[in-house]
Amino acid sequence: MKKLINSPDDVLTESLLGLAAAHPELRVDHANRIVYRGETKPHGTVALLSGGGSGHEPLHAGFVGFGMLDAAVCGEVFTSPAPDQLIEATRRIDNGAGVLHVIKNYTGDVMNFEMAAELLGGTEVDTVVIADDIAVEDSTFTAGRRGTGLTVFVEKIAGAAAEQGRELTEVAGLARRVCASGRSMGMALTSSTLPASGRPTFDLPDAEMEIGVGIHGEPGRRRVPLASAREIARMLVEPILADHEFGGSPAIVMLNGMGATPLIELYLMFGEVRGLLEKAGVSVARSLVGNYVTSLDMAGCSVTVLAADDEMLGLWDAPVSTPSLRWGI
Numbered sequence: 001m002k003k004l005i006n007s008p009d010d011v012l013t014e015s016l017l018g019l020a021a022a023h024p025e026l027r028v029d030h031a032n033r034i035v036y037r038g039e040t041k042p043h044g045t046v047a048l049l050s051g052g053g054s055g056h057e058p059l060h061a062g063f064v065g066f067g068m069l070d071a072a073v074c075g076e077v078f079t080s081p082a083p084d085q086l087i088e089a090t091r092r093i094d095n096g097a098g099v100l101h102v103i104k105n106y107t108g109d110v111m112n113f114e115m116a117a118e119l120l121g122g123t124e125v126d127t128v129v130i131a132d133d134i135a136v137e138d139s140t141f142t143a144g145r146r147g148t149g150l151t152v153f154v155e156k157i158a159g160a161a162a163e164q165g166r167e168l169t170e171v172a173g174l175a176r177r178v179c180a181s182g183r184s185m186g187m188a189l190t191s192s193t194l195p196a197s198g199r200p201t202f203d204l205p206d207a208e209m210e211i212g213v214g215i216h217g218e219p220g221r222r223r224v225p226l227a228s229a230r231e232i233a234r235m236l237v238e239p240i241l242a243d244h245e246f247g248g249s250p251a252i253v254m255l256n257g258m259g260a261t262p263l264i265e266l267y268l269m270f271g272e273v274r275g276l277l278e279k280a281g282v283s284v285a286r287s288l289v290g291n292y293v294t295s296l297d298m299a300g301c302s303v304t305v306l307a308a309d310d311e312m313l314g315l316w317d318a319p320v321s322t323p324s325l326r327w328g329i
Contacts, residue, residue: 046171192217
């Protein structure tokens with residue numbers, strides 16, 4: 001295993017030290033492994049909290065800042081954060097208007113967020129659970145569909161709505177509308193390697209690829225021979241189009257890298273994906289290409305498509321300033 005680390009036991013601790021050094025506009029609680037936005041929102045403004053296992057960077061800490069999250073709670077690699085961490089972060093960011101918990105649909109995340117919400121006193125909490133991965137209904141980590149790329153869309157759109165001063169029920173309702181209107185599917189060319197084990201999480205021969213893989217390396221729909229980018233794009237886009245009606249609405253599309261795929265290949269893939277969507281009558285109004293929801297050093301990509309209305313597009317375009325997403329500032 002070749003990794004830029006000192007000790008497998010200290011990867012998260014030292015990564016957060018580096019994040020704090022690189023982004024002094026953030027505040028990092030190293031004891032509780034919580035990343036906060038530097039400036040405090042005005043009193044009476046809804047706050048957003050998300051989090052999960054590390055190894056998916058820039059999700060979630062990379063999206064803390066103006067227009068997105070108020071805080072992100074970091075678990076160990078591929079491990080859910082503890083309820084105590086979530087309680088601490090929720091209380092710290094509550095501005096008197098309540099806190100929206102943004103949760104990816106994984107069993108540990110859902111359980112620990114629910115436990116935290118039950119134990120919180122004096123703080124109004126609402127939740128949205130993201131389950132956009134159409135590859136499988138149940139997997140190693142979850143009951144029901146997994147939460148993946150649409151998380152970025154929920155955090156951006158709901159974060160912009162909160163920034164405008166909307167009430168918690170409205171922000172949460174908008175987040176759920178995004179969840180209902182978006183779908184994702186991914187694939188892997190290689191496995192990821194956990195620092196603690198030093199071994200690939202699953203075996204994938206050089207001549208094969210996994211279609212529908214999860215962001216923790218969970219099995220997908222099927223394992224097939226390696227194919228061209230055009231054929232891979234078809235394997236991802238066609239199931240998405242079959243699962244939801246995207247015609248008649250402008251779409252926001254993300255071509256996301258799994259961590260080890262270079263941008264030259266991601267842009268090539270986006271060209272193939274956009275062509276397939278437009279051929280199917282889907283108008284791509286906004287796009288995002290890069291590494292946003294990764295799986296350590298996995299090579300591969302995922303596609304997320306959101307059927308957006310004018311309100312969603314306006315909130316997507318609203319100013320944002322975070323380490324990993326920034327425009328309009």
